[in-house]
Amino acid sequence: MNAIKRYAGIIWIILGPIAIHYLLQTASSEIAKKPGIDTQIQWGVFITVFYPIAIGFILFGLYALEGNYDHVPEASAELTDYDSKPL
Amino acid sequence: MSNNNETKGIWKVIGASSLGTLIEWYDFYIFGSLAVVIANQFFPKTNPTAALLSTLATFAAGFIVRPFGALVFGRLGDLVGRKYTFLLTLVLMGGSTFAIGCIPSYESIGFLAPILVLIFRLIQGLALGGEYGGAATYVAEHAPIHRRGYFTSWIQTTATLGLFISLAVILMTRHFLDADPTKSIAKFNDWGWRIPFWISILLVGVSIYIRLKMAESPMYSKLKAEGKTSVNPLKESFGHKANLKMVLLALFGATMGQGVVWYTGQFYAQSFIENVCKVEFDQSRTILIWGILFATPFFVIFATLSDKIGRKWIMLSGMFFAIISYNYLFTSLFNIADAKQKTEIVAKTTIDTTYKTIEALSSDSPDSLRKVVTKTFYTDGMTMVHTKTDTAYNTIGKHTLKPVIAISKTLSSSDYWKMVGIVFILILYVTLVYGPIAAFLVELFPTKIRYTSMSLPYHIGNGVFGGLTPFIATLLTTIYVDNKIVGLMYPIVIATVCLVIGAIYINNRIDPEVDR
Numbered sequence: 001m002n003a004i005k006r007y008a009g010i011i012w013i014i015l016g017p018i019a020i021h022y023l024l025q026t027a028s029s030e031i032a033k034k035p036g037i038d039t040q041i042q043w044g045v046f047i048t049v050f051y052p053i054a055i056g057f058i059l060f061g062l063y064a065l066e067g068n069y070d071h072v073p074e075a076s077a078e079l080t081d082y083d084s085k086p087l
Numbered sequence: 088m089s090n091n092n093e094t095k096g097i098w099k100v101i102g103a104s105s106l107g108t109l110i111e112w113y114d115f116y117i118f119g120s121l122a123v124v125i126a127n128q129f130f131p132k133t134n135p136t137a138a139l140l141s142t143l144a145t146f147a148a149g150f151i152v153r154p155f156g157a158l159v160f161g162r163l164g165d166l167v168g169r170k171y172t173f174l175l176t177l178v179l180m181g182g183s184t185f186a187i188g189c190i191p192s193y194e195s196i197g198f199l200a201p202i203l204v205l206i207f208r209l210i211q212g213l214a215l216g217g218e219y220g221g222a223a224t225y226v227a228e229h230a231p232i233h234r235r236g237y238f239t240s241w242i243q244t245t246a247t248l249g250l251f252i253s254l255a256v257i258l259m260t261r262h263f264l265d266a267d268p269t270k271s272i273a274k275f276n277d278w279g280w281r282i283p284f285w286i287s288i289l290l291v292g293v294s295i296y297i298r299l300k301m302a303e304s305p306m307y308s309k310l311k312a313e314g315k316t317s318v319n320p321l322k323e324s325f326g327h328k329a330n331l332k333m334v335l336l337a338l339f340g341a342t343m344g345q346g347v348v349w350y351t352g353q354f355y356a357q358s359f360i361e362n363v364c365k366v367e368f369d370q371s372r373t374i375l376i377w378g379i380l381f382a383t384p385f386f387v388i389f390a391t392l393s394d395k396i397g398r399k400w401i402m403l404s405g406m407f408f409a410i411i412s413y414n415y416l417f418t419s420l421f422n423i424a425d426a427k428q429k430t431e432i433v434a435k436t437t438i439d440t441t442y443k444t445i446e447a448l449s450s451d452s453p454d455s456l457r458k459v460v461t462k463t464f465y466t467d468g469m470t471m472v473h474t475k476t477d478t479a480y481n482t483i484g485k486h487t488l489k490p491v492i493a494i495s496k497t498l499s500s501s502d503y504w505k506m507v508g509i510v511f512i513l514i515l516y517v518t519l520v521y522g523p524i525a526a527f528l529v530e531l532f533p534t535k536i537r538y539t540s541m542s543l544p545y546h547i548g549n550g551v552f553g554g555l556t557p558f559i560a561t562l563l564t565t566i567y568v569d570n571k572i573v574g575l576m577y578p579i580v581i582a583t584v585c586l587v588i589g590a591i592y593i594n595n596r597i598d599p600e601v602d603r
Contacts, residue, residue, distance in 0.1 A: 049151055060335040068332050072594045
């Protein structure tokens, strides 16, 4: 199962940039099709919101690939105090 | 500890928390439910589509600021406590809702009107971002360990019940302003729409009074007494890999899919019935009201079940059923109201044409506004009103290029209940994904940073992915005009990715202890 978790990480890392590319491509074609402030605001909002989420998705994939999800806490006792372990 | 002692006082906690959260959802949804009316009041009327889009954009803005509210109030809740933080969110929400109901129209104060609407809408979004995490955490930290799913499920019912109450208040206000239904609707569109906003201040007042009497969460009080509360909840939540990885897992493996299923089953379903199936205003709303009423108990049932068998597979089964059946269910909704599949009673068809002279500036023979209302009856009991409005020119050969067409269908009783049945199934999926999720999120994070850590993934999942569902789905239908159900592509793709991630990475555990 851990191998699946790790290899699937590669898929998430690839999906992130694909999602960003699709978003930018759709935004530019829609703005070209219907130029106007409404369209620009609408797609500007989408890009602003989904861009950092896509980055988070890539990070999720990276964590998975590194094996950070090999073991997910199974009880509250495992939930860590994070003061001593910064990124 | 006996069961009675464990649950002693919990119902007061649930009552106080749920009432406030329900009111916040009510406040938030009346704006969305009145999008078209608000567009007419606050945005330039030159282009109705632009006006509606502006409102929807404002609506989306309300959702987009929710994650920021989660950060601001989540941090506050972990620093100073749950009780005062979610009191503050309630005051902000109630105040801004009431204020929206008091803003003069665009015709009276010009562009200041939409600007004020936008500002108060953003405050609503911020407040909602802080409310849910606080209420869920507060209840979970009072609840017996093995029944956290059951007790937090009452908080989970509030979002749907808030929508239910907002629809009910709007329908009642729309019909009780005048004995003549047409006049009543006209009054509602003119000024009556403000009443649902004003009602909020009364509800919020009662809720604040109740919440003021509540004590702080026992787990948080214990941490505070021991001096173990977080000094920097944002850094501890998102600056440490061990916790950040759980935040990302919560978002991509649970809340993202939950959000799209929630909004597709309720908001998009209603929008689809009204705008694609063309079912008239009242029926499209009462169908949702019945669906909600029948399905709401299942929030509690599935959350209680999750205490026994774990949260994971219940939530993921909701996503799975949604993915495999959305196309079929929405196609069925379309077919039920599709006039092409029905037999017309030609003899009963009525056509009523009226002309209204358009005031001419420089002509002795002015043009007229022509309205042709065709009422068609079908053998199964459905009636369809087709209204075509155009300009009847006096100049020979000149005609309106794009007449305004409006279609409104009134379903027969059996078709109406068929739609209720389908909407019930859609909301049943919502109860599967949403019922256990508060307990699931609470169990992922330690007490000292729980408010911050669980609020952000919840509001990105529910607010951003979910909240934008009706908007993106509608947008897709404008890009691919021939496909009536193309809007479902968005929730299906998002739910599928979430289902796969959830299935691979999430543990199906039932945590026996949350004491940190």
